[in-house]
Amino acid sequence: MSIKEIEDEIVSEFEIFGEDWEGKYEHLIDLGKSLPMIDEKNRTEENIIKGCQSRVWLNSVLKDGKVIYTADSDAIITKGMVALMIRVLSKQAPTEIAKAELGFINKIGLKEHLSPTRANGLVSMINRMKLDAIKLSQKN
Amino acid sequence: MIDSKHIREQFPILKKWINNKPLVYFDNGATTQKPQVVIDSIVKYYSEQNANIHRGVHTLSREATELFERSRQTVASFISAKSSEIIFTAGTTDGINLIANGSNFPKGSEIIVSQMEHHSNILPWQLWCERNEGKLKVIPINKDGSLQIEKLESLITTKTVLIAMAHVSNTLGVINPVKEIIQRAKAINSKILVLIDGAQSVPHMSVDVKDMNCDFFVFSGHKMYAPTGSGVLFVKENLFNTLKQSKTGGGTIKSVSFEKTEYVDGPLRFEAGTPNIEAVVGLAQACEFMNSLGVKNISAHEHLLLEHAQKELSTISEVEVYANHSNKAAVISFNVKGQHPFDVGTLLDKYGIAVRTGHHCTQPLMSYYGIQGTVRASFAIYNTKEEIDIFIEALKKTIKLLN
Numbered sequence: 001m002s003i004k005e006i007e008d009e010i011v012s013e014f015e016i017f018g019e020d021w022e023g024k025y026e027h028l029i030d031l032g033k034s035l036p037m038i039d040e041k042n043r044t045e046e047n048i049i050k051g052c053q054s055r056v057w058l059n060s061v062l063k064d065g066k067v068i069y070t071a072d073s074d075a076i077i078t079k080g081m082v083a084l085m086i087r088v089l090s091k092q093a094p095t096e097i098a099k100a101e102l103g104f105i106n107k108i109g110l111k112e113h114l115s116p117t118r119a120n121g122l123v124s125m126i127n128r129m130k131l132d133a134i135k136l137s138q139k140n
Numbered sequence: 141m142i143d144s145k146h147i148r149e150q151f152p153i154l155k156k157w158i159n160n161k162p163l164v165y166f167d168n169g170a171t172t173q174k175p176q177v178v179i180d181s182i183v184k185y186y187s188e189q190n191a192n193i194h195r196g197v198h199t200l201s202r203e204a205t206e207l208f209e210r211s212r213q214t215v216a217s218f219i220s221a222k223s224s225e226i227i228f229t230a231g232t233t234d235g236i237n238l239i240a241n242g243s244n245f246p247k248g249s250e251i252i253v254s255q256m257e258h259h260s261n262i263l264p265w266q267l268w269c270e271r272n273e274g275k276l277k278v279i280p281i282n283k284d285g286s287l288q289i290e291k292l293e294s295l296i297t298t299k300t301v302l303i304a305m306a307h308v309s310n311t312l313g314v315i316n317p318v319k320e321i322i323q324r325a326k327a328i329n330s331k332i333l334v335l336i337d338g339a340q341s342v343p344h345m346s347v348d349v350k351d352m353n354c355d356f357f358v359f360s361g362h363k364m365y366a367p368t369g370s371g372v373l374f375v376k377e378n379l380f381n382t383l384k385q386s387k388t389g390g391g392t393i394k395s396v397s398f399e400k401t402e403y404v405d406g407p408l409r410f411e412a413g414t415p416n417i418e419a420v421v422g423l424a425q426a427c428e429f430m431n432s433l434g435v436k437n438i439s440a441h442e443h444l445l446l447e448h449a450q451k452e453l454s455t456i457s458e459v460e461v462y463a464n465h466s467n468k469a470a471v472i473s474f475n476v477k478g479q480h481p482f483d484v485g486t487l488l489d490k491y492g493i494a495v496r497t498g499h500h501c502t503q504p505l506m507s508y509y510g511i512q513g514t515v516r517a518s519f520a521i522y523n524t525k526e527e528i529d530i531f532i533e534a535l536k537k538t539i540k541l542l543n
């Protein structure tokens with residue numbers, strides 16, 4: 001599936017919650033809990049994304065021209081968002097990742113996490129994912 | 141007694157709804173909301189009184205100058221100082237930097253801070269030490285948030301020039317026995333200077349700098365119902381001449397020529413450039429607002445809130461409160477066991493409750509407790525027991541959601 005198609009899928013999944021923010025966050029927390037753990041050897045200082053109140057570790061590798069991300073966070077809501085980002089961007093081509101607009105975040109009502117007062121958690125994560133993708137594609 | 145309903149009506153922002161819930165504002169340690177009288181004083185200043193001060197001969201400038209200097213008098217009385225001892229600053233951080241950059245301590249001097257200091261009361265001294273081959277020493281604390289003051293004597297050496305410490309911890313709310321510490325330090329060496337960071341004490345309790353016998357005392361207006369950009373540095377009168385200016389310019393002089401400048405004495409020497417006049421006017425108004433309620437009544441009301449919150453929090457088994465100290469201002473730091481403060485704060489916000497999460501600019505204190513951060517609820521005069529009950533209910537729902 002393309003990035004856009006996955007985004008649309010997530011948007012329709014979240015539609016059932018409507019104005020029920022508790023349901024939405026419960027879902028996000030569940031997503032966080034089900035995110036596979038990052039390999040212990042990748043939980044390095046280098047892989048920490050700076051600028052988050054919670055810590056996020058992100059590891060990116062290139063396989064058959066696609067970027068594979070694994071990640072973790074010590075905060076569960078952040079981890080839920082990490083899980084969503086991985087679902088959308090992992091196993092995609094670097095060029096597609098770099099130009100992804102990720103409008104789904106707004107559509108599922110998590111826009112507040114893009115604001116600077118969240119210590120740029122989600123914003124830093126997205127920037128790092130894109131940057132890693134570009135770096136990996138240039139290396140090869 | 142405090143009439144909460146009447147007080148809340150004076151704070152327009154408290155009518156706001158957040159995420160379809162009435163706002164419960166418990167982030168007062170970061171900044172307080174402003175009463176209508178303070179807001180009005182700013183509007184009035186610009187509508188009727190605005191002119192530059194200490195300059196023009198015209199009526200408006202003279203009146204603005206009088207207003208500014210009257211404000212200095214009001215602020216001085218508020219902490220039992222003389223107006224000639226009050227320097228207006230941009231805030232606590234600004235005041236501490238002014239002393240750190242203006243002191244004439246000899247190279248190699250030692251400065252003592254405490255484990256619970258705000259970064260603003262660590263970094264200026266750390267920088268001073270780096271630049272002057274100095275040494276920063278730390279008064280340790282106990283788990284209950286109390287200072288190990290019995291260590292004080294062993295930390296002080298012949299090189300100690302300054303002790304810089306918080307009156308009230310912004311993270312834990314613990315009230316430090318500053319008067320006793322000052323007495324003990326000066327008993328060892330009367331030349332040791334003491335700077336007290338009053339950012340979190342002045343909003344909550346009566347402060348008397350004379351009785352405390354500190355040499356410098358700093359605080360921020362915005363944490364005590366006054367505008368941002370207002371702040372106070374108290375300097376004991378006899379120390380003015382020992383301080384260098386860290387900035388200079390218009391408004392500080394008697395006469396200037398390219399060869400030599402003669403500066404004025406006293407506070408104005410340290411207030412270079414046009415000050416934040418309206419913020420100072422608002423600060424004086426905030427002092428009057430607090431006086432009109434009675435600072436002792438404010439303390440008493442907030443203490444009831446603190447006790448109620450502590451009691452309610454203690455009934456939630458997942459909650460761990462830091463610093464079970466008996467002498468606290470209205471600040472509580474806690475964590476939900478196994479949960480990140482960011483998650484707790486994010487969900488509480490959804491319920492309309494504003495708390496602070498993170499390290500609260502006290503990373504060395506976080507290291508002491510071995511944690512990344514806490515959730516902090518800090519109260520002000522307009523908060524109520526009912527709000528605490530709403531907060532406790534929301535916290536219980538938050539814990540359920542996270543589990």
Ligand SMILES: Cc1ncc(COP(=O)(O)O)c(C=O)c1O
Binds near residue numbers: 169232258306
């Ligand atoms: C104890 C303490 N010191 C210093 C500061 C810094 O105050 P300001 O940011 O107003 O300069 C604060 C405020 O966060 C504080 O709580």
